[in-house]
Amino acid sequence: MRICFDMDGTIANLYGVENWLEMLINKDETPYEKAEVLINMNSLARVLNKLQSKGYEIGIISWLAKNSNNDYDERVASAKRRWLAKHLHSVKFDFIEIVSYGTPKSFAATGRNDILFDDEAHNREEWTGVAYDVHNILEVLRTLP
Ligand SMILES: [Mg+2]
Incomplete structure (x- = not known):
């Protein structure tokens, strides 16, 4: 089961x-x-590491900039990876998908119980698993079995 x-x-x-x-x-x-x-990263890292040890796969699905070319895409992807390394350095992500702007995120879903946290309603609606807004991320994660 994936948490994205x-x-x-x-x-x-x-x-x-x-x-x-x-x-x-x-x-x-x-x-x-x-x-x-946007949230406490120490708390997030702690709960993600715990969930990963229980067998959950933890990943990122993030879009590149709307206004793009190959050079800019590479720089944006590197900047995003540096951001993750800086703020969530203790989390060993199972996958980091940094994809073209507008790519439907469900490409990374593997089952109906996969979880997505995303601020965009369209992405949550398109997701084939369970999708949550950005409120109460930690609370949602802490209730997972
Ligand atoms: Mg977003």
Whole structure:
């Protein structure tokens, strides 16, 4: 069973970085790296490591920028990986999927019980498992068997 996380707007506060949109339009990847965390990362890491030891697979499914080319895609993907390494360094993700903007996230789902946390309603609706908004992420994770 998989537990999947979106990044932007879910665990990373991309939209809280000043001028983030202009910077992305100008193919500047730094907002992805500078984004603040949206939840307590020590608590998140602790619960994820516990769930992984119980057999859950933990992963990231995150989109590249809308305005992209190969060079920018590579820089954005690196920035996102650095963000994860910095803020969730103790979590050994089973998969990190950083895919083109708009890619339906259900490609990474393996079963009807797979969980997705995502701030975008469209992604939650498209998901074939169980999807949650960004509220109460830790509480949801702590109730998993
Ligand atoms: Mg998002």
